[in-house]
Amino acid sequence: MTDRRTSIGNSRNPETHAAILDAAHELLAEHGYAGVSMEAVARRAGAGKPTLYRWWPSKTALLIELYEREKTRALAEIPDLGSAQKELVALIKGVHRFWRKTPAGQAFRSIIAEAQADDAALRSLRDEFLPRGRATATVILDRAQARGEIAPDADRELLLDVLFGFSWYRLLTHRLRDDTGAVERLVAALLAAAKAGGSLAGD
Amino acid sequence: MTDRRTSIGNSRNPETHAAILDAAHELLAEHGYAGVSMEAVARRAGAGKPTLYRWWPSKTALLIELYEREKTRALAEIPDLGSAQKELVALIKGVHRFWRKTPAGQAFRSIIAEAQADDAALRSLRDEFLPRGRATATVILDRAQARGEIAPDADRELLLDVLFGFSWYRLLTHRLRDDTGAVERLVAALLAAAKAGGSLAGD
Numbered sequence: 001m002t003d004r005r006t007s008i009g010n011s012r013n014p015e016t017h018a019a020i021l022d023a024a025h026e027l028l029a030e031h032g033y034a035g036v037s038m039e040a041v042a043r044r045a046g047a048g049k050p051t052l053y054r055w056w057p058s059k060t061a062l063l064i065e066l067y068e069r070e071k072t073r074a075l076a077e078i079p080d081l082g083s084a085q086k087e088l089v090a091l092i093k094g095v096h097r098f099w100r101k102t103p104a105g106q107a108f109r110s111i112i113a114e115a116q117a118d119d120a121a122l123r124s125l126r127d128e129f130l131p132r133g134r135a136t137a138t139v140i141l142d143r144a145q146a147r148g149e150i151a152p153d154a155d156r157e158l159l160l161d162v163l164f165g166f167s168w169y170r171l172l173t174h175r176l177r178d179d180t181g182a183v184e185r186l187v188a189a190l191l192a193a194a195k196a197g198g199s200l201a202g203d
Numbered sequence: 204m205t206d207r208r209t210s211i212g213n214s215r216n217p218e219t220h221a222a223i224l225d226a227a228h229e230l231l232a233e234h235g236y237a238g239v240s241m242e243a244v245a246r247r248a249g250a251g252k253p254t255l256y257r258w259w260p261s262k263t264a265l266l267i268e269l270y271e272r273e274k275t276r277a278l279a280e281i282p283d284l285g286s287a288q289k290e291l292v293a294l295i296k297g298v299h300r301f302w303r304k305t306p307a308g309q310a311f312r313s314i315i316a317e318a319q320a321d322d323a324a325l326r327s328l329r330d331e332f333l334p335r336g337r338a339t340a341t342v343i344l345d346r347a348q349a350r351g352e353i354a355p356d357a358d359r360e361l362l363l364d365v366l367f368g369f370s371w372y373r374l375l376t377h378r379l380r381d382d383t384g385a386v387e388r389l390v391a392a393l394l395a396a397a398k399a400g401g402s403l404a405g406d
Contacts, residue, residue, distance in 0.1 A: 033320065112375060113316035117236065126376045158385050162369050169368030172315060173329045182361050188402035193392030200392055 020045045020052060024066050028103040033110040036063070060114045060121045063107050064129055074098045077136060084144035088187045091136060092163055096183070100176050109171060134160055150194035151201035159190050159200055223248045223255060227269050231306040236313040239266070263317040263324045266310045267332055277301045280339060287347035291390045294339060295366055299386070303379050312374060337363055353397040354404035362393050362403055 023044035027036045038059055042049045056062040075094050078087045099105030111129075115122040137160055144150045166186060170176045193200040226247035230239045241262055245252045259265040278297050281290045302308030314332075318325040340363055347353045369389060373379045396403040 109319040113319040116312040116316040116375065122377060126378070130376070155385075155388065158388065161372055161385075162365060162389060165368040165370070165372030166365050167368070168375070169364055169371050172319065172371070173333065174325060175329070182358075182364075185358065185361065185396075185402045186365060189392060189396030192396065192402065193388075198392070199388045199395065 016045070016047055016051065017055070020047055020055075020062075021066050021069055024062055025070070025103065028063075028066075028107055032103075033106055038062070058121070060111055060118070061124070063111055064124065067104055067107050067111065068129075068132070070102060070104050071098065071133075074102065074104070075136075078140060080143060084140060084147070084149045084191055085184075085187055087140045087143070088137070088163070088191075089184055091140060092167060092183050092187070095167060096170070096176050099171055105171060105176070112168070112172065130164075134164070137163070144191075150191060151196040151198070154194040154198075154201045159194055162190060163187070219248070219250055219254065220258070223250055223258075223265075224269050224272055227265055228273070228306065231266075231269075231310055235306075236309055241265070261324070263314055263321070264327070266314055267327065270307055270310050270314065271332075271335070273305060273307050274301065274336075277305065277307070278339075281343060283346060287343060287350070287352045287394055288387075288390055290343045290346070291340070291366070291394075292387050294343060295370060295386050295390070298370060299373070299379050302374055308374060308379070315371070315375065333367075337367070340366070347394075353394060354399040354401070357397040357401075357404045362397055365393060366390070 020041060024036055024041045027040055027044060036059060038049060038052050038056075041062070042052050052062070056065065075098055078091050078094075081087050081090065099108060111121070111125060115125045138156075141150065141154075141156050141159070145152060145154070163186070190200065192198060195201060223244060227239055227244045230243055230247060239262060241252060241255050241259075244265070245255050255265070259268065278301055281294050281297075284290050284293065302311060314324070314328060318328045341359075344353065344357075344359050344362070348355060348357070366389070393403065395401060398404060
């Protein structure tokens with residue numbers, strides 16, 4: 001509701017808004033990224049193309065909002081599981097599963113691709129979208145610091161860059177899978193390094 | 204020279220081949236990815252468009268070969284520096300610098316983006332291009348195992364996925380920079396975990 005675009009959309013016509021996102025979701029599932037055009041979405045949703053463009057300046061903007069809606073539905077917040085190891089593994093594996101099992105993975109690959117050719121798309125991805133995605137991880141790291149599992153001066157930004165970087169790399173090379181405990185081992189390596197005296201703690 | 208496409212090109216006319224890559228390099232530096240089209244490259248190189256398409260099926264294939272030529276020029280092999288820490292940091296920082304200071308960074312961003320929409324491009328990226336890029340790192344890890352710096356059963360694939368994943372993430376979000384020792388700290392964390400008994404060693 002803090003997203004200005006969304007609230008304008010909602011204040012105008014929440015049903016049309018939802019119908020458009022539903023239409024984009026269906027087209028993505030049926031035909032992949034190439035099958036989603038503003039025109040096809042408008043037709044399927046029974047809405048006008050100008051309406052779409054008034055609410056979303058581009059296909060990427062529409063897909064980002066769809067991605068966030070689906071993510072909120074698919075991924076609950078990670079509750080306190082008593083250890084940062086368990087919570088971070090649950091978070092990262094949940095994201096990988098979400099990418100693998102729903103059209104969201106293909107949508108996110110397309111969003112990243114668009115951002116390589118378009119500076120505005122890069123800025124929305126980096127400065128609005130990613131920070132929201134990292135918010136859940138931040139809650140986990142707060143709890144980890146409160147429990148003393150990682151140092152007060154642990155380099156949290158670097159730790160998250162590494163976890164998300166690994167995830168992006170597997171997604172973008174189409175190698176997401178439930179493999180032999182890779183996520184568990186990586187999280188353990190990073191948490192060990194983030195303890196006081198470790199290479200991800202202190203300066 | 205093991206690349207069949209390259210050797211066909213060379214056997215036909217090495218000067219034209221080099222002129223085409225030079226033309227692509229200039230256009231990329233002057234106008235960015237959008238300024239590189241097969242037609243513009245052909246015109247600048249004084250070659251025929253059919254020649255380009257005979258040697259490279261797509262703009263992505265041309266850019267991948269250009270990227271590899273420039274990389275070979277810019278990045279020497281990493282010599283034995285006496286420690287895996289020093290060698291991996293030299294490798295990763297060298298790659299980051301290469302991406303930051305030459306058009307190669309933009310070219311590589313474009314190659315990754317193309318691979319998200321085109322399965323053939325994804326396969327060349329993942330199955331041909333990335334393994335060549337990892338070869339230098341493999342030499343370093345061989346030396347590290349010979350010195351006993353990492354365990355014989357260290358999970359080398361995961362270690363490299365993490366290092367390259369971090370690098371891709373910074374590249375794709377346009378946050379490559381010589382920052383506060385992040386590469387040094389990450390390499391130290393991974394090497395510590397790859398020692399016997401660490402979370403990146405053993406099963």
